[in-house]
Each structure stands twice: as structure tokens, then as C-alpha cells.
Amino acid sequence: MATQYTKTLEQQERKMRVIYVGSYIPRKCGIATFTKDLTNAINVLNPYNLTEIMAINDNTSAYDYPWEVKFRINQDDLKTYIAAAEYINNSSAEVVCFQHEFGIFGGKNGEYAIPFLEQIRKPIVTTFHSVPDEPLESQKEIIRRICSLSAACVVMINNIVERLISTYGVDKKKLVVIPHGVPDIPFGATEHFKKQLKLSGKFILTSINLLSPNKGIEIAIEAVPKVVKEIPNFIYLVIGETHPVVKRKFNEEYRKELEKRVKSLKVKNQVKFINRYLTLEELISYLRAADVYITPYTDPGQVASGTLSYAVGAGKACISTPYLYAQEVVDGDRGILVPFRNSGSVAKAIVKVFSQPRFRSQVERKAYDYGRLMIWPSVALQYLDLFKLVLQKAKIYTSR
Numbered sequence: 001m002a003t004q005y006t007k008t009l010e011q012q013e014r015k016m017r018v019i020y021v022g023s024y025i026p027r028k029c030g031i032a033t034f035t036k037d038l039t040n041a042i043n044v045l046n047p048y049n050l051t052e053i054m055a056i057n058d059n060t061s062a063y064d065y066p067w068e069v070k071f072r073i074n075q076d077d078l079k080t081y082i083a084a085a086e087y088i089n090n091s092s093a094e095v096v097c098f099q100h101e102f103g104i105f106g107g108k109n110g111e112y113a114i115p116f117l118e119q120i121r122k123p124i125v126t127t128f129h130s131v132p133d134e135p136l137e138s139q140k141e142i143i144r145r146i147c148s149l150s151a152a153c154v155v156m157i158n159n160i161v162e163r164l165i166s167t168y169g170v171d172k173k174k175l176v177v178i179p180h181g182v183p184d185i186p187f188g189a190t191e192h193f194k195k196q197l198k199l200s201g202k203f204i205l206t207s208i209n210l211l212s213p214n215k216g217i218e219i220a221i222e223a224v225p226k227v228v229k230e231i232p233n234f235i236y237l238v239i240g241e242t243h244p245v246v247k248r249k250f251n252e253e254y255r256k257e258l259e260k261r262v263k264s265l266k267v268k269n270q271v272k273f274i275n276r277y278l279t280l281e282e283l284i285s286y287l288r289a290a291d292v293y294i295t296p297y298t299d300p301g302q303v304a305s306g307t308l309s310y311a312v313g314a315g316k317a318c319i320s321t322p323y324l325y326a327q328e329v330v331d332g333d334r335g336i337l338v339p340f341r342n343s344g345s346v347a348k349a350i351v352k353v354f355s356q357p358r359f360r361s362q363v364e365r366k367a368y369d370y371g372r373l374m375i376w377p378s379v380a381l382q383y384l385d386l387f388k389l390v391l392q393k394a395k396i397y398t399s400r
Contacts, residue, residue, distance in 0.1 A: 151390040211254060
């Protein structure tokens with residue numbers, strides 16, 4: 001009887017077959033990490049049809065991809081895009097989940113994505129990782145065309161829905177808000193992780209990024225001398241290697257500039273560079289050890305930040321410049337927003353978190369509570385529900 005009941009449940013359960021297109025680990029790229037984390041979470045909910053990946057290669061490295069990568073698209077080779085579309089059409093996939101960021105596709109402003117999507121004869125769900133506020137005409141046309149070819153388009157904050165409607169003329173009915181996912185990290189226990197990292201007794205400010213000039217790390221560094229006057233046991237951890245694209249073009253010039261600034265400000269003992277790409281386990285350990293997390297980014301129009309999402313999800317007091325994503329995620333009571341390129345305001349915000357324990361506790365709890373909406377199982381379930389809806393609308397949804 002139990003066996004028959006189990007079989008009935010399995011027949012009722014929808015077993016989705018989805019192919020994901022985007023950059024992928026071990027490529028060092030925010031979208032690669034996002035795709036891996038999303039598909040890991042979906043595999044837990046949809047174990048009978050594990051995800052397949054079509055990885056976008058950047059033509060500079062021969063990546064040793066894991067088994068789930070079934071096809072490699074060479075960024076600047078249009079023929080491989082067409083071959084990939086043929087693979088999808090001949091596969092048993094029911095839905096294609098397409099990760100879009102201009103910089104990972106070939107052609108002018110990533111235009112090779114268009115003939116690829118035009119060839120696909122399966123429903124497409126596109127996740128937008130960037131939507132410029134003042135796009136070039138070619139960028140505007142590419143996003144419009146992607147939206148027209150997609151059954152649904154996912155954005156991570158509500159403000160981008162309005163931008164796609166007003167600036168790009170996209171049909172509101174196609175737009176869905178699903179937050180950036182975060183690991184389900186337990187609340188608190190900061191001192192335990194400080195001890196593991198040999199930082200006991202320190203008040204820790206942290207940023208974790210692939211370093212590039214738009215991260216604004218120099219602004220946070222300039223705040224350090226002011227902070228140390230109020231918090232003698234203060235340390236700032238600048239974690240992450242230089243972004244591969246920046247490194248190819250400019251070598252380590254940005255990092256060297258940061259190091260020179262540290263030396264000139266005489267804060268070498270208070271600023272520590274950890275020049276490597278962290279594993280997820282390491283990233284979580286550093287986040288849990290942090291007292292304050294900062295994203296002093298310089299681009300007002302930035303529409304996503306995985307590391308800020310992770311810090312909010314971990315219940316950290318976050319300080320950020322008011323770029324678009326931070327405005328919605330940090331808000332007024334889940335952290336502190338400071339003006340762009342203003343080291344004085346950064347210093348005051350850090351000291352406020354340190355000197356007002358009650359304020360810090362309230363901010364951390366509100367951030368953590370908000371982060372529960374973004375944990376990967378919740379995000380994965382929202383994607384699966386969207387895939388099902390797309391299939392229903394396409395009239396190819398069949399029960400098993």
C-alpha cells in the first residue's frame with residue numbers, strides 16, 4: 001500500500017527538464033556562481049531531472065567543467081551559439097533558463113545572444129543581471145529583443161520592473177521579481193569564526209569582491225584612519241582577487257593603487273588584503289566573522305550584488321552607497337546608506353555600528369529576517385513555479 005501511495009505521489013509531482021545558459025564554475029564570475037547556486041537548489045527540489053548547463057566560455061581559459069556542463073559556447077564564435085540552439089531543440093528540455101549580462105556574450109554589446117535565442121524552439125525564461133538606466137540604443141534594442149523572445153523575464157528588485165517598462169517598453173505581464181538567492185546561514189556566533197580566522201578581539205569590516213575600480217574600495221580605505229581613532233582594534237579585510245577581465249587589461253594596477261593608498265595613509269596594520277577567490281565555505285566563514293559588511297560601489301545604476309545579498313542574508317550590519325540594488329535591499333532599517341565617494345560618511349557609519357550596540361542588534365535582526373525571503377530553497381521554488389507557469393501558457397504542460 002505504501003509503495004502504491006509513493007508511486008501516486010511521484011506521478012503527481014512535476015519533473016521539470018530545464019537547460020541553463022550562462023557562465024559557470026570554475027569560471028570566476030558572479031553569474032557563474034549564481035548559476036551554480038541556483039541549479040544546486042533546484043536539483044534538491046527536482047532530483048529526478050538534474051539540471052543541464054550550457055557554459056559560455058570567455059576564450060581565455062580551458063575550464064575543467066563539472067559533469068553537468070553538456071555544451072560549451074565560445075563567446076566570440078557565433079557558430080557555437082547556433083550549434084547550441086540546435087542541441088537544445090533536439091533535447092528533451094522543456095524550458096531554457098537564460099542568464100543575461102552584456103559582457104559574457106560575443107558581438108557588439110553581446111549581440112550574439114539574439115541569433116542564439118531566435119533559433120530556440122522551447123520556452124525561454126531570462127534572468128537579467130544588469131539593465132542600464134541610460135542604455136545605448138543598441139543595448140536597448142538587445143534587451144527589447146530578448147524580452148520579446150522570452151516567455152518570462154526575471155529581475156531581482158522591483159525598481160527594475162519599472163525601468164524595463166518605462167525605458168525599454170517591455171510588457172509588464174512578462175516581468176517577474178525573484179530575489180537574488182543566499183545561503184541559509186545561522187544567525188550570530190561571530191566570535192567563534194573570528195577565533196577560527198585568528199582575529200579574536202578585532203572589530204571587523206569586510207568586503208568580498210572580484211576587485212575592479214567600480215567597487216570603490218579606495219573610499220573604504222580612506223575612511224580607516226578616522227575609524228581607528230575611535231576603534232583601536234579595528235581591521236578591514238579586503239577579500240578577493242582582481243576581476244579576470246580587469247586583470248587581462250590592466251594587470252594588477254588597481255590592487256597596487258589600493259596598496260599604495262594603504263601605505264600612504266599609514267594603515268597597513270588595519271587593512272589586510274586576501275588576494276584569492278574564496279570557496280563558498282570560506283566566504284561564509286568570513287561573513288560570519290564580520291561585524292560590518294560594506295559595498296562602497298561607485299555605479300548608481302547597479303541592479304544586483306551577490307555579496308551584499310549574502311551579507312544581508314547572514315544578518316550583518318551593512319553599509320553601502322545608494323546604488324539601485326542597495327536602495328531596495330538595505331533600505332533604511334536594514335543597514336546604512338552613505339553618499340557616493342564619501343569616506344567621511346563611511347567612517348561615521350562604521351563608528352555608529354560599533355558605538356551603538358542596540359542599533360546594531362536591530363539592524364542585524366531586520367537584515368536577517370529580510371534575508372529569509374532570499375534563501376536558495378525559496379528562490380529555487382519560485383523559479384520552478386515560474387517554469388511550470390510558462391509551460392502551461394505554452395500549452396505543452398502535461399501531467400505524468
